[in-house]
Amino acid sequence: MRRTARLLTGTALTVATAALATAPAHGGAPRPAARPYGAPTGSLEVYPATAIPGGQVTVNTAACGEKGGATGDAGAVGAGVFTLAPTTHQGEAIGQFQVPPSAQPGTYEIVAKCAEGSRQVTGDLVVALSAAHDQVQPRGSVKTGVGGALGPDPVQTAAGVAALAVAAAGGTWLLHRRARGDGI
Template identity: 60%
Template sequence: MRTGRSLTAAAFTVAATGFAAVPALAAQGGLEVYPATAAPGATVTLTTTACGARGTASVDAGAVGPGPFTLAPVQDSARAGGRFAVPVSAQPGTYEIVARCSGGARVTGDLIVSFAQAGATGPRMPRGLVRSGLGGALGPDPVQIAAGVAALAAAAACGTWLLHRRARGGGL
């Protein structure tokens, strides 16, 4: 038992050391994505203060489509910034954008690509029928409804009879 406690203590020490090192690797400031939600074809601006006043960063936005590019120092600011256009072919979803500063700091930000088209006033909802197998264009079929109700009633009656027989000790 004593060995288990010392192993548990050692595991917690290693875990705590690992977790303490994580903030040292992550940079302060993060990657700001504006707008956070964009439509395919829209222009997105990225900025960060993590790279310092004259720092640059290489950005990997390959998940959403534009590929790698560089954030440059913003004049009269302690920020690095840049822009890219969301490709028209981008699929809706949330994409992580990663920037690595020239000093080694790594920052991330999320971009949400929506259904809306560039310049639209609100989100565009999908339209059309869903082929789920339920219902029909001409309304419900009374014969199919009656057959379904009969099948459910028969299943309920058989189940009740089997449970009653089992409770009386008759077996199955």
């Protein structure tokens, strides 16, 4: 019985700890981990990731080193060759190109080749007929008759997890007393 009580307590505390660790404290999306200054990465960042024909796109990479430039190739989407110039912002090389008005919807690979060495990095650009922010996003809840969730509020989530942890600890304490023969 004690083994079961300890197992239940450990499981409840593990669940509570995991839920608290994953709930964002600021109410938004989690922030990506910081990259050390000048550390090369193996990707080409494309912003915006989804563009419309005729839109401006910015690409950057730190793969070419702190003072390395690159030559970009957006020929897959029809934009041709462009230059990525080194900047002082975390050793990144940044460049821009315009998506041709004749570009068709789809996903296109954008390539950058470092000026020094033979390193090459790639990133994806999605071309859409309309900008993603113009699309209407669904809101509200689904009427299933089963009930609803609390929502994305991290304070409510943390309070719920804390209540579950307290209930699990109390139940474990009662099971422990019962196993010792102290009664309830």
